[in-house]
Structure formats: structure tokens, C-alpha cells
Amino acid sequence: MTITKTKSIIVEEKNSTLSNLIEQVNQSNQATIITVDDNKQAVLISLEEWKSIQETLYLISIPTVKDDLIEGKNTPWEECLPIDKLDW
Structure with missing residues (x-):
């Protein structure tokens, strides 16, 4: 809830x-x-903790986030992009 x-x-x-x-x-x-x-x-x-909980609840409400996290966790380190190559 x-x-x-x-x-x-x-x-x-x-x-x-x-x-x-x-x-x-x-x-x-x-x-x-x-x-x-x-x-x-x-x-x-604390307000900081409250915001963190709300953000977590929001993220886990998105169906694809769980799958993306599992996929990322299972990706071999060698296949990951260096942080300076990320497009965000």
C-alpha cells in the first residue's frame, strides 16, 4: 500500500x-x-528515508524494472559499458 x-x-x-x-x-x-x-x-x-521509500515503491510498481535489474545483475562485468559511454 x-x-x-x-x-x-x-x-x-x-x-x-x-x-x-x-x-x-x-x-x-x-x-x-x-x-x-x-x-x-x-x-x-526522517524525510530523507520517507522519500527513499516512496521512490522504491514507485520503481517496483513499474513491471519492467524488476526484469531490467535481474538482467543487469546477470550481465557479465566485461559486457557492461564504462560510465563515460552511457547516454543519459
């Missing part, structure tokens, strides 16, 4: 618990599970 809508908020209290958690998540690149009453949970990850 891909989450397409996101909500953005601004944490105004610099020394708040949430602000500190955001700082820790960005420094450690580790997800943090936040639990509130009645075991309602959410996961806090």
Missing part, C-alpha cells in the same frame, strides 16, 4: 519531546515507533 497524501506540521517548541525525537531520527536514520493511549501507534522516520 502506498500512502500518497502526507500532512506537514511545524514544531514550534525547539526543546519539546517531539522536536528531540525528530532530531534523533534524522541523526540516527532509525525509525521510532510512537505509542499513545489505547496502543495507537505511528512511525517517525
